[in-house]
Amino acid sequence: MTGTELKNVKVLAANIRIDILKMLEKRGYGHLGGSLSIADLMAVLYGKQLRYDAKNPDWDERDMIVLSKGHAGPGWYCALANCGFFDKEWLYTLNEGGTRLPSHPDRTKTPGVDMTTGSLGQGTSTACGMAQGLKLKGSEQYVYLIVGDGELNEGQCWEAFQYIAAKKLNNCIVIIDDNKKQLDGYTKDILNPFSYEEKMKAFGFDTQVVPGNDVEAIDEAINRAKAVKDSAVCIILDNIKGSGVKYAEELMANHSVKFNTEEMVNKNHAAIAELEAFVKGAE
Template identity: 50%
Template sequence: MKDVQEVRDLARHIRIETLKMLTGLGFGHYGGSMSVVETLAVLYGDVMRIDPKSPDWQDRDYFVLSKGHAGPALYATLALKGYFPVSELQTLNQNGTKLPSHPDRLRTTGVDATTGSLGQGVSIAAGMALSHKLGGRTNRVFCILGDGELNEGQCWEAFQFIAHHNLHNLTLFIDYNKQQLDGTLDEVIKPFDLAGKFSAFGFDVQTIKGDDIVAISEAVTPVRHAEQRPLVVILDSIKGQGVRYLEQLANSHHLRLTPDVKLEIENAIAELEATHV
């Protein structure tokens, strides 16, 4: 990695700004936003080839947030990297905002794909990767999916397409936080052996802790070659990751803040702001 401390600090600030954004709104997808913070910090702070001053740069790497409900974490990342002012984060989901609840590439500078309807983002990412491969370009594509999102059959059609076309320029992350909207994965639809399934579908698979910045970077920093299979990184994460109060909730997928909950989140923000990792 270029600078582990710098990426850790970026992750801390992404977490803080995401919490402030959602708490200012009074509701939102806390849990699933928190669990992808470290991955976003690694991608935008260490791995991806980007230029915030030229967001449509043709040689950039592309990112697709297939689990679009974690949009606030992506917005915080983009703002902190300079795509737009951090002050705009407080307009989340307000009338006239450039930051809708789910990413919209026509509204938000730096967003490469409009997502929200689960299952569709990974198909968009596959199309991007195939286009770059056919065009002989070196752009890489990265895509984060939710583990509950894997209930969508479209995901598995896309995985088969990706493996068939050997899209080694596309890396998938599965946010395996073990919860979804209506409960735990085991309660709703058991995932069984995710690593085994992806391997059978024609992918190379790595399973790492979702908050292990160094491991995430090491998994995706090497540029993959044509003889290698596409890569899936299974992030063994925690819903609400990095915020003890959220981690301990039975379900933090979407919260509407009561005064007590708001106080807990505000305390968490203060603790993060006082912490230098």
């Protein structure tokens, strides 16, 4: 990245986090940890890597994202709003009756969402099919499949990975958000995943592991993945659930959080102020 690109991506990541915190506090609850842990990834995608046209979300040449960990929809919505797909006021309608922003992404409701997700595991299969279709068309478009570590408890993911690897669908960039937690606790305690890196390599993927909060490392990993021509590709984000917001990182039950105490609201306001100060300092 150039210096300007790096600054812009970091500011975008901060703004995504600010909006996640504001929208979930307004809603009173929501999937905080997993939304925050993809903020840096989303900033790299929308700030640097992704081909898209916010004014024409159905542009035929666009790259596509499948957020298989659909509960992190708030993080995606905040990226889309910051990049001009819709007005930021929409964020405060999250999960309300008649909203365009349901709790989990819905391609029929939200501009910029190409695949409905939320039933964990199914996004891997749909992304696989999308990438295969693009290959058959001879398209140069990419599908970015974002999968949660807890989601990899689902056998369907591994069936799809086997197909992606067997067909060498290098246009499907598999990104695993290894933030070490799922709904009920640490992934290692619920169903020990052992090594995702070793598993993905054994399945036939060219696999990289990078820090999930390092936008330069994520960008470089995507560049390297795009240079692979004869293999499926996977990027594992070595991450922290709630990444980038200290109180969220330290909160044990940070998968889905309620903003129903004065202490929580005060911590949230302090985090927003810190992020806003960073953005102002970067301007």
